[in-house]
Amino acid sequence: MNEERKILIASDSDIAIRFIRDTSDAVGVCLGSAGLILTETDLAREFFDLRTGLAGELFQKFTNYKLRVANRSPRP
Numbered sequence: 001m002n003e004e005r006k007i008l009i010a011s012d013s014d015i016a017i018r019f020i021r022d023t024s025d026a027v028g029v030c031l032g033s034a035g036l037i038l039t040e041t042d043l044a045r046e047f048f049d050l051r052t053g054l055a056g057e058l059f060q061k062f063t064n065y066k067l068r069v070a071n072r073s074p075r076p
Contacts, residue, residue: 005034007068010042018044023058027065035068 030036046052062069
């Protein structure tokens with residue numbers, strides 16, 4: 001069986017990172033996929049303030065589960 005794994009787009013999969021608890025939910029949705037693409041609109045403003053730990057939590061969880069994550073510019 002040669003099933004192709006899909007790359008998920010956060011907005012299409014109802015994934016948004018607003019709080020620390022959202023990182024676990026995102027990992028759960030992404031298990032079995034080829035990765036996740038996030039845009040700035042999928043992320044809370046606090047994500048970009050590294051003191052909050054939100055970015056670190058997300059990237060650490062994705063690293064631990066060997067999941068790929070990428071950022072792209074929002075759709076026009």
